[in-house]
Amino acid sequence: MTQTNTTHFGFKQVATEEKVKLVRGVFDSVAGQYDIMNDLMSLGIHRIWKRIAVQLSNVRQGEQVLDLAGGTGDLTALFEQRVGKNGQVVLADINSEMLRTGRNRLIDRGLAGNISYAQVNAECLPFEDNTFDCVCIAFGLRNVTDKDAALRSMHRVLKPGGRVIVLEFSHPTDKVTEKVYDFYSFNLLPKIGKLVAKDEDSYRYLAESIRMHPKQDELKKMMENAGLERCEYFNMTQGIVAVHRGYKI
Amino acid sequence: MAIKPLLIGALETALNQYLALDENHSVFLAPLVGKTIAVTVQPFAETIYLCPTAESIQVLDYSTDQADTHLTGSVVSLGLMGLSGKPMRSVFSGEVVIEGDVHTGRKFQELFAKLDIDLEKKLAQYTGDTIAHSISQFFRAGQNWSRDTIETFRLNLAEFLQEETRDLPAAPEIDIYYRQVDELRLDFDRLQSRISRLENILGASHKVEN
Numbered sequence: 001m002t003q004t005n006t007t008h009f010g011f012k013q014v015a016t017e018e019k020v021k022l023v024r025g026v027f028d029s030v031a032g033q034y035d036i037m038n039d040l041m042s043l044g045i046h047r048i049w050k051r052i053a054v055q056l057s058n059v060r061q062g063e064q065v066l067d068l069a070g071g072t073g074d075l076t077a078l079f080e081q082r083v084g085k086n087g088q089v090v091l092a093d094i095n096s097e098m099l100r101t102g103r104n105r106l107i108d109r110g111l112a113g114n115i116s117y118a119q120v121n122a123e124c125l126p127f128e129d130n131t132f133d134c135v136c137i138a139f140g141l142r143n144v145t146d147k148d149a150a151l152r153s154m155h156r157v158l159k160p161g162g163r164v165i166v167l168e169f170s171h172p173t174d175k176v177t178e179k180v181y182d183f184y185s186f187n188l189l190p191k192i193g194k195l196v197a198k199d200e201d202s203y204r205y206l207a208e209s210i211r212m213h214p215k216q217d218e219l220k221k222m223m224e225n226a227g228l229e230r231c232e233y234f235n236m237t238q239g240i241v242a243v244h245r246g247y248k249i
Numbered sequence: 250m251a252i253k254p255l256l257i258g259a260l261e262t263a264l265n266q267y268l269a270l271d272e273n274h275s276v277f278l279a280p281l282v283g284k285t286i287a288v289t290v291q292p293f294a295e296t297i298y299l300c301p302t303a304e305s306i307q308v309l310d311y312s313t314d315q316a317d318t319h320l321t322g323s324v325v326s327l328g329l330m331g332l333s334g335k336p337m338r339s340v341f342s343g344e345v346v347i348e349g350d351v352h353t354g355r356k357f358q359e360l361f362a363k364l365d366i367d368l369e370k371k372l373a374q375y376t377g378d379t380i381a382h383s384i385s386q387f388f389r390a391g392q393n394w395s396r397d398t399i400e401t402f403r404l405n406l407a408e409f410l411q412e413e414t415r416d417l418p419a420a421p422e423i424d425i426y427y428r429q430v431d432e433l434r435l436d437f438d439r440l441q442s443r444i445s446r447l448e449n450i451l452g453a454s455h456k457v458e459n
Binding site for chain 2: 234
């Protein structure tokens with residue numbers, strides 16, 4: 001019984017209802033420094049990962065896109081260019097602080113009119129069935145408590161022919177990369193977090209949560225179980241990050 | 250594994266940068282808005298989908314919509330079709346295959362033919378008018394010189410091979426030869442028709458005798 005009511009938060013086991021609060025705490029803490037930290041941690045490569053994910057989404061003009069766990073709106077800005085003024089992008093996040101940061105940032109860049117904002121829980125999306133041509137979740141799925149429920153919910157709101165894009169840290173495909181990556185994640189990353197964002201624990205959680213995230217094939221299987229078809233994944237930077245893509249047929 | 254989307258992204262950026270060099274590109278894009286053009290590059294059998302919008306062309310690796318037009322050909326033949334003054338020659342010679350809405354395919358080709366790229370104007374935004382004009386003049390002079398040199402070389406070579414060494418026939422000689430071949434072919438056709446007519450007559454009279 002205890003087993004079913006707990007979930008992982010990094011390497012720790014916590015009560016299921018507790019995880020949402022803990023994740024919120026992490027992102028409330030890092031929201032202000034989120035973009036700088038992303039650039040520092042990935043040496044700017046996260047921009048290429050995001051561009052590839054958007055390219056793989058095959059989003060075209062006039063389409064409806066849901067950017068889940070959209071955070072500070074990096075992907076929303078890229079999707080906004082693709083859907084044009086006839087389309088719409090919904091930037092959604094469970095965390096109000098991240099959403100506020102993202103909204104301010106996009107408005108400051110003059111991106112408005114075809115972007116909407118919604119504070120939502122990915123596990124139970126408050127949208128009608130068959131609403132979106134593409135649902136994208138970038139670096140967010142590993143923080144969701146019930147990933148299967150989230151994937152089912154994404155499948156539900158997709159139109160037939162629509163696709164789910166999951167961009168997420170994953171597992172290196174070779175031992176050398178894994179060793180280097182482990183050293184970086186557990187030794188250097190928390191130090192950078194302490195120095196720049198004044199928050200070592202949040203960045204330790206980041207490294208731990210990545211290790212607890214399902215492997216590429218496991219996540220592909222989860223997507224298939226959620227009803228998505230023709231699922232495939234694309235490893236990037238030796239599997240440190242992977243883009244999973246699945247269609248609602 | 251993620252090379253293809255990266256290349257497609259680069260292609261999309263390059264294509265749209267090129268289109269943006271002509272300020273009137275939206276006029277040429279207008280008839281293509283909402284269409285999907287599939288392009289299959291042989292021998293790789295890789296297909297990309299071009300989706301023109303009012304301002305740009307989106308390049309996708311997969312399209313849920315059925316393509317209006319499907320172009321198939323090698324990189325060279327597709328490239329030549331885009332740049333050639335007589336693009337339909339590639340189609341008639343079978344180097345490029347167009348399936349579906351041929352009108353859309355034709356409009357897509359025309360897009361590149363009609364673009365009027367003024368590089369001097371674009372360069373002037375960064376370097377100023379004087380420098381941009383000088384650079385353009387330099388390149389234009391180089392281009393003219395290259396064109397003249399190549400043309401002179403072509404004429405000299407043709408004359409040498411046709412008139413001096415007599416290794417190749419001259420154009421009028423070829424015309425006469427082809428005309429003679431055509432006449433021979435026509436004569437042959439006529440003769441064949443007569444023979445078959447005679448065969449028919451003989452066959453018919455043979456049946457009557459029996």
